[in-house]
Amino acid sequence: MRILLTGGYGFIGSAVTRFLMRNTAHVVLNVDCMTYAASPETVEDASSNERYHFTQTNILESASLNRLFETFRPDAVMHLAAESHVDRSIDGPGAFIQTNIVGTYTLLEAARKYWLTLDRSDRKAFRFHHISTDEVFGALAPQDPPFTETTPYDPRSPYSASKAASDHLVRAWYHTYGLPTFVTNTTNNYGPWHFPEKLIPLITLNAIEGQKLPVYGQGTNVRDWLFVEDHARALVKAVECGVPGQTYAIGARQPRTNLEVVQAICHVLDELAPNAAGPHERLIDFVTDRPGHDFRYEIDPSHAEQALGWKADYTFETGIRHTVQWYLQNKSWWQAIRANRYTGHRMGAAAE
Template structure:
């Protein structure tokens, strides 16, 4: 398989999980290695003949054509994306380039390659596009959860760029017949998460004795999905999903940001107790970000009904695994939090 963004958070977890299983296909791992791509995450795959890494930008069409021709993949799993809302507010151009232009280039390369396959290989080929629930906009407290038929209402440059990529993928199926699948996931968390997102940021700051910055009143609601469960869902969709369909992947865990941070602090109090006080004492509230969506929630019944998938982890069990992983892997965290990362965080939360 050809996997894009396989050195990022979700992509790397997928690659590691996939290659840990006997009898699975090898992977051509295509990643540009931006600030969020981390080769150290893939260190355990060194010398593994089933893992081929290519530092390639998906905006480079010629490079993509060469990879398809050289490796003849039976499927594409497309994770590569700029994904941080805060960064999209400060610099939307990168999001347009990677998420829209990059997806277009990948679709074109895949379409050209797929068109040259024999009938059996053509029928078996799949292009799985990994998207987000943020394309659906924001929910009110009593609104029904996002379903696969919810209208798109993206509210940030990030979610708008992902919505555009979703539409391109759909169009390539309906116009050219490319056998595509699309998934929309809720907020992921777990090992190897770049520490600019809520959970790894809170973990990193808590252990360093820094403040735990929470936007606004902290009552924004998200549906939290353990990354290992997300990877299992992608495997199910890739193996058994109906071509042309979309599937929502959620954790059935709606919690406010403040609830999540309180739970993290309580776990740290249990597993790495401070000399004085609680980690909750480090919580601070900062100015809300522009256009901050109030609530996301995923209805994942279609995925369970059609493919038999449901999450194995509750938020409590998943967070405990995540906290323990960060405590046990501080060297990875130190490597990820480079000078560029520190400069970004200082500017982002200066107020």
Template sequence: MTLIVTGAAGFIGSCVVRQLVAETDELVVSVDALTYAGNPLSLGDAQASPKHRFEHADIRDQPRMQAIFEQYQPRAILHLAAESHVDRSIHGPAEFVSTNVVGTLTLLQVALDYWRGLPEPRRSQFRFQHISTDEVFGSLSATDPAFEETTAYQPNSPYSASKAGSDHLVRAWHHTYGLPTLMTNCSNNYGPYHFPEKLIPLMILNALDGKPLPVYGDGQNVRDWLYVEDHARALRLVLEKGRPGETYNVGGAAERKNIEVVDTLCNILDELHPQSGPHHRLITYVTDRPGHDRRYAINFTKLESELGWRPQENFETGLRKTVQWYLDNPEWVQSVRSGEYRNWLEMNYAGRTQAA
């Protein structure tokens, strides 16, 4: 029994791989192109396990992906490979369309050909699981109800538009060709091994370095925060018990304004690492991101009622675990602080003026 995980050296993908290797007896095949955000060190102890294989491959390379499917004969693929940073998508949208849309199309074609050739009962048991985002649904006002699986798509950034395109392809491959697909749309993830361009790890590492904590606009933008280990557990549950053709929302039941997230981080850092504090003095309001969505919120009632999932971590416990992990793992942090990452921070933040 074999599972393929794409984007396996990324933040969420590596968490899924670590859980699968630690808690199941299946062979897990990690596929990753190892672009700037992919780091094999994020696979942790799974790297050395006999239950794990790593394939350095790009999901857009159809012959290579066909060869991987043929070699390993998976019972399912968990597709997490994606370009995922909104700011990067604003600066360079073409790469997002190429990876997220064309890459997903390539995988769907490869999986469809493979699935059609499977004998029963393997054919009816195969699953193509596509992991997406709540950002495809657009922006909510302060009083709007949370996103449901039936919420109309209204993506507002190049990133979310590319993910919406990939979602539509997955849906079409199920309805047109019968490919047994599963899809999830999650809220903002946080936790260990998070690449430090996203809000929480960026704030932690900047605070430890005594650098400004850049908060976009007025800091009132709201996100629903999901601890990555909870998300990985949800994905595994959907894979085993979800109904083919269905979509399941995965949320953390933890809506927070961005400034509230940063304030909480500062309080935790003041306690756990007081030598670099007080940390609130570093908060700096900067020019907002273009088209910045105001609020996201996830209704995961379907996942809870059908499959019995709820997050195990609340925001405060998960955030404390996250801060402690970054304090305990400076080697990993150093490994991802490549020249490209530093160049990106310079490009994205250096030109932003301090807000009045």
């Protein structure tokens, strides 16, 4: 397949790109506009592969997208480009409206225009895969069952509202125009190359440097954690065999409170990089909760597991150990970001 992949320099997009280059024969065009969170280093191994191509293009630029479709002629689109940091969406929602809603609309229209030029068999085989989040479903109470593909939408933040809108657009283009689209919704991802403003990398890096470990409220908010390489494998399975009009909820059945996540990181670091001042848990600092902080997210991935023939391989324990080890071994990458590119955003705590 020839896959046009948006956001390939982002955290999840780069994991998908690496998986595609290492484990498939597919050809990839990485379309990324190089925002603050883009890291070309994440796909350095792919850059020398003749099946990998890159263009610095903004998905808001319809003329540029039209040219890319005409010249690259993809068999599928994997749409991962998005603004994704909840706290940033609270402070500045405009960028989220533009990228996540208007950008998705622009990409859908470019894809539809191109799709209409294909012959009957190619048109039938074409796929538009939209990658989204479980945050569109709102928040779960402690006794509620996990999210599924049929959970009603109830977004609570500017970020989740913008992603919900993009999901609705993707489905509308399927039902109205027949464009063969489908959606995957996933829970929280973690792993190597995660940008330092997110919970797991921020806590890991602060602990390595002996800084405070900020935790919102009492750390009781619950998230279902999925190792990013497991997610990348699921997404490739989906683009290869996903059915138009369907939704696939992708998760690992590994819920943890934020405090449990922070404690797990501390325990790994106590073993791998002990601090003479004492256990890393001494650095935990409970801070004022953020506005509208959803209590719990969790996904039931049963449908995706059966339909895609996929299941998460990593346990949370193996995944968090692998992640912490990676940050210990790749200080040059994150130190450069923290020193030069990352000015800090709501550093009182980190979004999940």
